[in-house]
Structures are given as C-alpha cells and as structure tokens.
Amino acid sequence: MANVTYDKNCLTVLDHPLVGHKMTILRDESTAPAHFRKLVHELAALEAYEATRDLPTMQVQVKTPICETEGVRLKEDTLAVVPILRAGMGMLEGVLSVVPSAAVGVLGMERDEETHEPHSYYAKMPQGIENRMALVIDPMLATGGSALAAIKYLREAGVKDIRLLVMVAAPEGVAAVNAAEPDVHIWACALDEGLNDAAYIVPGLGDAGDRIFGTV
Numbered sequence: 001m002a003n004v005t006y007d008k009n010c011l012t013v014l015d016h017p018l019v020g021h022k023m024t025i026l027r028d029e030s031t032a033p034a035h036f037r038k039l040v041h042e043l044a045a046l047e048a049y050e051a052t053r054d055l056p057t058m059q060v061q062v063k064t065p066i067c068e069t070e071g072v073r074l075k076e077d078t079l080a081v082v083p084i085l086r087a088g089m090g091m092l093e094g095v096l097s098v099v100p101s102a103a104v105g106v107l108g109m110e111r112d113e114e115t116h117e118p119h120s121y122y123a124k125m126p127q128g129i130e131n132r133m134a135l136v137i138d139p140m141l142a143t144g145g146s147a148l149a150a151i152k153y154l155r156e157a158g159v160k161d162i163r164l165l166v167m168v169a170a171p172e173g174v175a176a177v178n179a180a181e182p183d184v185h186i187w188a189c190a191l192d193e194g195l196n197d198a199a200y201i202v203p204g205l206g207d208a209g210d211r212i213f214g215t216v
C-alpha cells in the first residue's frame, strides 16, 4: 500500500460480496466492453444507493387501496450527478437508475499522458447547481488531479455538498482529495495498492475509458 496519510473517515469502501464479485470480473483483462459496461452500471447503482442515504425527504400523505397513510418523497431539485468525461459516462445510467429525478452536469477532463495533469475541455451544469448536492462520478481515482479539478469547478459554481463516487481508488488520490477538500466524502468499490510509474492504479483495471468504449 502506498505510504500516504489521510483521514480514514473521508472514505467508504463498499464491503459486500456482490461488489467484490463484480469487481473481480471488472478487473479481468478478458472481460469484453459490453460486459464491462454492464458491471460498471450495476456497481454505480449500488454505490449511488449508499451515497444517497441522507437525501432530503418530505412527509406526504398517500392513499393505498386500503386507507390513507403517511409516506416520504424526495425533495425536488436537490441532486445533480456530475460525470467526468469520458469514463464517468459509464456510471451515469447506473446512478440514474436509483435516482432518476437527478439533474445531470457534465465535465470533460482528460489526463495528459506525460504530466498526468488533467486538461479540462467541456463543462455544462444544470440550473441551480449551487443549491444541489453534487455526486461526481468517475470510475478511477488515481493521482486525484481530475477529481480535484472537477471539485474546484463545482466549488467555483457555488456547490457546497460535493461527494465523489469511484470504482477504484488509489491511496494517493484519496490523500490528495482529502488534503485539499476535507469535506468531500469518497465512496469506492475498492481501495488499491497504489500507482505505477505511469500513474496507473495497481492492480487496478487498466484504462477505464478505453475498456468502456472499446478504444484500446
């Protein structure tokens, strides 16, 4: 494990046999893009379920075929899902499958292969983003540069509650996000050993965007 430090409370690693099973198939280099996309979709849905436990609700009356009773409904306009292009798109439908009413903001970000610095190439946010909880989604948290650039963009747009959902986290990326943004909680399906010389996650799953879109 990489020799970095961060507040352990900033990270939730999903501890569930279904997640472990799906992650193992996801990591397998012989898993084809169609299967890979399906697994990312399923894992993203499980992660979104965990990360939205405290979504604001309101009390409502509902009439069942038997009688009137009390229920809860989600408050409107409180959530935005923010995929980081490209790979984050692979998680989007999975997250929306559990919170279909969420608005979607898109951030285009690509890591320079030499410097590993993110280059931002697109941004489009929904109305009222500053009043929503933002779920930033990206399968890979490696150096943390892309996630931090996304968080910085959202902070400048006035977003207060920012959460980060990834499939695989490197300790280096968790430490970088936690040092710069201690209020951002991270959910991951796996916490890996660290980064190699090319800043790829070890053992990781390779290039998530290439595996989702079949562009290897």
Ligand SMILES: O=P(O)(O)OC[C@H]1O[C@H](OP(=O)(O)OP(=O)(O)O)[C@H](O)[C@@H]1O
Residues within 6 Å of the ligand: 084, 085, 086, 087, 088, 109, 110, 111, 112, 116, 118, 138, 139, 140, 141, 142, 143, 144, 145, 146, 147, 173, 199, 207, 208, 209, 210
């Ligand atoms: O934590 P970091 O060191 O910034 O690395 C992680 C980023 O790298 C990957 O994107 P990539 O740049 O490959 O773009 P893509 O999604 O278009 O493939 C990944 O999806 C993250 O966005």
Ligand SMILES: O=c1cc[nH]c(=O)[nH]1
Residues within 6 Å of the ligand: 087, 140, 142, 199, 200, 201, 202, 204, 205, 206, 207, 208, 209
């Ligand atoms: O391991 C890694 C690191 C960055 N981006 C990826 O897609 N995979």
Ligand SMILES: [Mg+2]
Residues within 6 Å of the ligand: 087, 207, 208, 209, 210
């Ligand atoms: Mg990529």
